[in-house]
Amino acid sequence: MAANEMATLSTAASAMASSLASSLALYPSLAGKTAFVSGGGSGIGAVIVAHLAQQGCRVAFCDVAAAPSEALVSHFAPAPVRFFPCDVRDIAALRATLNAAEHELGTITILVNNAARDDRHALEEVTPEYWDERQAVNLRHHFFAAQSVAPGMTRQGGGAIINMGSVSWMRGTPGMIAYTTAKAAISGLTRVLARELGVHNIRVNSVVPGAILTERQIKLWLTPELEREFIDGQCLKFRLTENDVARAIVFLASDEARAITGHNLIVDGGLAQTSAG
Numbered sequence: 001m002a003a004n005e006m007a008t009l010s011t012a013a014s015a016m017a018s019s020l021a022s023s024l025a026l027y028p029s030l031a032g033k034t035a036f037v038s039g040g041g042s043g044i045g046a047v048i049v050a051h052l053a054q055q056g057c058r059v060a061f062c063d064v065a066a067a068p069s070e071a072l073v074s075h076f077a078p079a080p081v082r083f084f085p086c087d088v089r090d091i092a093a094l095r096a097t098l099n100a101a102e103h104e105l106g107t108i109t110i111l112v113n114n115a116a117r118d119d120r121h122a123l124e125e126v127t128p129e130y131w132d133e134r135q136a137v138n139l140r141h142h143f144f145a146a147q148s149v150a151p152g153m154t155r156q157g158g159g160a161i162i163n164m165g166s167v168s169w170m171r172g173t174p175g176m177i178a179y180t181t182a183k184a185a186i187s188g189l190t191r192v193l194a195r196e197l198g199v200h201n202i203r204v205n206s207v208v209p210g211a212i213l214t215e216r217q218i219k220l221w222l223t224p225e226l227e228r229e230f231i232d233g234q235c236l237k238f239r240l241t242e243n244d245v246a247r248a249i250v251f252l253a254s255d256e257a258r259a260i261t262g263h264n265l266i267v268d269g270g271l272a273q274t275s276a277g
């Protein structure tokens with residue numbers, strides 16, 4: 001990553017933190033908790049890290065992109081925000097990372113499974129190997145991260161797990177069927193994990209973003225026509241931001257949501273609703 005891109009990311013993190021302080025609801029139950037965010041180095045994940053840090057959480061995150069991740073950590077220094085380089089496709093490495101994060105920051109009681117890659121692919125070009133790799137980056141690690149942190153959450157008397165879904169499968173969005181299939185499965189995974197882990201007071205929910213125009217989305221896919229399509233399709237006629245998603249996540253992580261589990265919280269301005277059926 002170029003030095004000027006790092007500077008941009010740092011500025012974005014800085015803008016986030018200062019605007020948050022004045023405009024965010026604060027949840028006292030989050031202060032002092034240890035949170036882990038996968039894919040927290042850029043995009044929505046970086047804003048989730050910023051929101052959790054602003055709430056007084058001790059935040060660990062992993063990512064494959066070192067430069068933006070290190071920029072995010074230095075922005076928050078000396079606050080307890082830690083970056084662990086880790087590719088979530090490697091489950092042994094992910095388990096070791098979660099252990100290392102707990103060793104440094106304490107038992108994880110908030111887990112945000114956020115890492116994903118929404119690469120496009122033509123249906124006829126998908127090979128079995130590519131399919132498996134897409135499930136590894138977009139689905140498999142959600143389960144294994146939850147499995148790893150559940151015993152510690154149980155010992156602490158409970159916890160909150162939030163899986164990132166996507167409205168793309170609800171809308172039948174073409175051109176990325178391996179991704180949309182994985183995101184559809186997150187809805188089922190969330191409901192069943194909520195049942196399996198609820199006996200330990202561990203809540204499992206999914207936040208389901210609509211069209212959030214992150215740097216990657218803008219650089220790779222956005223055209224004026226696509227943006228118009230999103231706004232036309234939404235009930236609400238404004239551009240959604242990473243903050244809209246992060247706000248839903250801190251709420252679900254907090255004790256304010258103590259009775260909410262197995263839920264898909266759609267944050268899309270009404271996009272999926274207007275395209276359904």
Ligand SMILES: NC(=O)c1ccc[n+]([C@@H]2O[C@H](COP(=O)([O-])OP(=O)(O)OC[C@H]3O[C@@H](n4cnc5c(N)ncnc54)[C@H](O)[C@@H]3O)[C@@H](O)[C@H]2O)c1
Nearest residue numbers: 039042043044063064087088114116164166209211212216
């Ligand atoms: N942006 C949107 O409009 C949108 C819409 C629906 C759902 N989502 C979901 O929200 C979440 C965040 O999306 P985003 O737009 O910020 O994505 P993004 O691609 O901008 O960021 C993803 C982050 O995950 C990291 N990452 C990618 N592969 C990884 C790997 N193998 N191991 C560890 N880290 C890895 C990336 O480096 C990056 O920091 C994803 O789960 C995505 O599916 C986003």
